Amino acid sequence: MTLPQSYKNKYERLLGDEATAFFASFTHSTQKAYRVNPLKNQTQLYTTPDNGQVPYGKWGHFGSVSGRSVDHTNGVVYSQEPSAQFVGEVVQPQPGEKVLDLSAAPGGKSTHLAAFMQQDGLLWTNEIFLNRAKILNENIERMGIYNSIVSSQKPEELSAKLPQFFDKILIDAPCSGEGMFRKDPDAISYWSESYPAECAQRQRDILAEAVKMLKPGGELVYSTCTFAPEEDEQMIAWLLSEYPDFSVVPIEKVNGIADGRPEWADSQYVSGISDHSQTTHMTELKGTARLWPHLLEGEGHFVAKLKLSTDTVTSDANVTTIQSSSLTAQQRDLLTAFIKDTLIDFELAEDRLILFGDHVYLAPTGAPSIKGMRILRVGLELGSFKTKRFEPAHALALALAPHQFQQYYEMNDAQWRQFVHGDVLNVEGDFKKGWVLMTMNGNGAGFGKYVNGQIKNFYPKGLRFAIK
Numbered sequence: 001m002t003l004p005q006s007y008k009n010k011y012e013r014l015l016g017d018e019a020t021a022f023f024a025s026f027t028h029s030t031q032k033a034y035r036v037n038p039l040k041n042q043t044q045l046y047t048t049p050d051n052g053q054v055p056y057g058k059w060g061h062f063g064s065v066s067g068r069s070v071d072h073t074n075g076v077v078y079s080q081e082p083s084a085q086f087v088g089e090v091v092q093p094q095p096g097e098k099v100l101d102l103s104a105a106p107g108g109k110s111t112h113l114a115a116f117m118q119q120d121g122l123l124w125t126n127e128i129f130l131n132r133a134k135i136l137n138e139n140i141e142r143m144g145i146y147n148s149i150v151s152s153q154k155p156e157e158l159s160a161k162l163p164q165f166f167d168k169i170l171i172d173a174p175c176s177g178e179g180m181f182r183k184d185p186d187a188i189s190y191w192s193e194s195y196p197a198e199c200a201q202r203q204r205d206i207l208a209e210a211v212k213m214l215k216p217g218g219e220l221v222y223s224t225c226t227f228a229p230e231e232d233e234q235m236i237a238w239l240l241s242e243y244p245d246f247s248v249v250p251i252e253k254v255n256g257i258a259d260g261r262p263e264w265a266d267s268q269y270v271s272g273i274s275d276h277s278q279t280t281h282m283t284e285l286k287g288t289a290r291l292w293p294h295l296l297e298g299e300g301h302f303v304a305k306l307k308l309s310t311d312t313v314t315s316d317a318n319v320t321t322i323q324s325s326s327l328t329a330q331q332r333d334l335l336t337a338f339i340k341d342t343l344i345d346f347e348l349a350e351d352r353l354i355l356f357g358d359h360v361y362l363a364p365t366g367a368p369s370i371k372g373m374r375i376l377r378v379g380l381e382l383g384s385f386k387t388k389r390f391e392p393a394h395a396l397a398l399a400l401a402p403h404q405f406q407q408y409y410e411m412n413d414a415q416w417r418q419f420v421h422g423d424v425l426n427v428e429g430d431f432k433k434g435w436v437l438m439t440m441n442g443n444g445a446g447f448g449k450y451v452n453g454q455i456k457n458f459y460p461k462g463l464r465f466a467i468k
């Protein structure tokens with residue numbers, strides 16, 4: 001990999017003796033890792049190798065995930081490089097909180113935050129670009145998360161609707177991606193000396209909207225996957241000067257994670273115009289965290305945690321709660337019959353039922369109004385109303401454990417391959433005609449419908465694949 005000369009000059013100047021080890025790390029191979037999803041009924045891995053624990057957090061393991069494996073398709077694992085796993089650990093949302101992941105696709109951090117929340121509270125996960133938001137939405141579904149609203153909005157559109165609404169906000173900012181050069185060498189082609197400053201302008205715009213959505217006393221976590229001081233320490237210094245009601249919450253450092261560099265908050269020093277930094281006194285910036293590939297097993301990241309004072313002066317923040325939809329009598333009958341015939345211990349909260357066309361969702365508790373927003377998911381998709389029948393959603397199967405459904409069928413390996421390929425399964429057993437939760441390795445994998453010794457396949461057409 002060839003690094004641009006101006007890039008090398010910059011980090012030689014900033015890192016001094018450490019630069020040799022830093023540049024050498026670009027020649028080392030990347031470490032693949034994943035998180036195990038505690039929201040699933042059964043978290044024993046089927047085939048994914050476990051090459052040891054990632055040193056921070058309880059769910060991270062080294063090893064490579066196959067996108068066509070049982071563990072991946074069942075949402076038992078999420079492939080995420082080790083350093084990126086530290087970000088969710090810093091946010092650590094609690095069950096019951098209202099949490100926003102503002103720039104969330106493809107969903108690595110959101111699915112991690114959901115693991116902490118244990119399906120309790122509201123996880124609002126947003127991605128500005130619709131095509132990327134669709135991937136985020138699929139990942140939320142695959143992981144069986146049902147306390148999440150997935151949207152595709154610009155930050156300013158969200159802040160206009162949700163002032164001072166969230167307890168915690170994560171901004172995993174679009175950045176110059178220097179920390180990903182090793183993993184994705186193509187990213188180098190986007191880099192120029194001025195690129196970090198361009199990214200910083202966009203980051204300030206995003207942060208300015210994010211702060212409007214935080215409750216007094218709330219926490220904001222800002223992260224990037226770049227080493228560029230312009231997007232890291234300088235961004236936090238800017239935030240603190242622009243919004244004095246914020247203070248840095250020091251991040252506890254473990255296993256090679258380094259302090260932030262107060263002196264890098266000085267743009268003149270960073271760009272080489274001045275030999276001495278004017279910002280060495282900003283010692284609170286040491287409380288931010290830098291993950292360097294020459295100091296730990298993982299790619300480059302920067303993380304900062306900030307708290308908004310409880311005394312902050314607030315304007316009127318009037319966010320109305322979501323309005324449930326009125327189902328027709330036929331829809332109500334079909335849904336009630338489905339629940340009674342198939343689900344075990346499931347209480348239908350009618351005040352949280354939301355219709356999108358023929359699709360019915362169960363909104364998370366505490367969800368705000370979503371009127372006028374581009375929403376891809378609001379909580380748990382229960383299913384859709386067809387002419388005179390109800391068809392359960394794939395999302396419901398992925399959120400269910402075998403003991404929560406009247407009829408389930410645990411597939412063997414060959415049957416699972418047939419199932420994800422979309423084939424009809426011939427089965428033996430004492431089944432009633434109707435819906436069957438198809439399970440694999442103890443988790444819901446999709447729905448089937450039993451008729452005369454056969455299970456008709458409802459694995460979504462767009463997700464089907466063949467394994468040779």
Ligand SMILES: C[S@@+](CC[C@H](N)C(=O)[O-])C[C@H]1O[C@@H](n2cnc3c(N)ncnc32)[C@H](O)[C@@H]1O
Pocket residue numbers: 102103104105106107108109110127128129132154155172173174175202206
């Ligand atoms: C670093 S990535 C997020 C990765 C994600 N958090 C994860 O862990 O999977 C940054 C995201 O910000 C989005 N983005 C780009 N421009 C944006 C903007 N102006 N406002 C908000 N988000 C933006 C990108 O599309 C991208 O998905």
